[in-house]
Amino acid sequence: xxxxxxxxxxxxxxxxxxxxxxxxxxxxxxxxxxxxxxxxxxxxxxxxxxxxxxxxxxxxxxxxxxxxxxxxxxxxxxxxxxxxxxxxxxxxxxxxxxxxxxxxxxxxxxxxxxxxxxxxxxxxxxxxxxxxxxxxxxxxxxxxxxxxxxxxxxxxxxxxxx
Numbered sequence: 001x002x003x004x005x006x007x008x009x010x011x012x013x014x015x016x017x018x019x020x021x022x023x024x025x026x027x028x029x030x031x032x033x034x035x036x037x038x039x040x041x042x043x044x045x046x047x048x049x050x051x052x053x054x055x056x057x058x059x060x061x062x063x064x065x066x067x068x069x070x071x072x073x074x075x076x077x078x079x080x081x082x083x084x085x086x087x088x089x090x091x092x093x094x095x096x097x098x099x100x101x102x103x104x105x106x107x108x109x110x111x112x113x114x115x116x117x118x119x120x121x122x123x124x125x126x127x128x129x130x131x132x133x134x135x136x137x138x139x140x141x142x143x144x145x146x147x148x149x150x151x152x153x154x155x156x157x158x159x160x161x162x
Contacts, residue, residue, distance in 0.1 A: 081114025
C-alpha cells in the first residue's frame with residue numbers, strides 16, 4: 001500500500017437528530033456571508049447494570065452558512081426538532097488571558113426540519129408571525145414569504161421554499 005491508497009480512507013460525517021437548546025443566532029461575517037449557530041441536544045437511553053433505564057444527553061454546537069443558515073434561523077426555535085447532517089470541525093483561538101481554547105462544531109451541510117411544535121400551530125399566528133424578542137429581531141434576516149401548506153392540501157413542488 002502506498003500513501004495514495006489512504007486518501008480514500010478519510011471520512012468525516014456527523015448526523016444528529018435532537019432538539020434545539022436555544023434559538024438560532026444569525027450574523028454576518030466581514031465577507032458579507034451569513035452564518036447561523038445553535039445548539040442541539042441528543043439523548044441516548046440505556047439500561048444500567050441494575051436494569052434501570054438511564055438517559056445520557058450530549059450537546060452539539062451547530063454552524064450553518066448562507067441560505068441553509070437563513071432557513072434554520074427562520075424556521076427553528078428553542079425546543080424544535082431537527083436532523084442535521086454535516087461534518088466535524090474544530091477551531092481554536094486564544095482568550096484574553098492568552099490561553100488556547102478549542103471548540104468542536106458540526107458544520108451543517110443538510111437540515112431536515114422536524115414537525116411544528118404546538119406553540120407554532122396556534123390558529124391565530126403562522127410560524128412566521130410568532131412574536132420575537134427585540135434581540136431576535138436584530139439578529140435575524142427578513143423572513144421569506146412562504147405559503148403554509150395545510151395537511152389536506154396537495155403539495156406542489158413550486159410551493160417548497162428550498
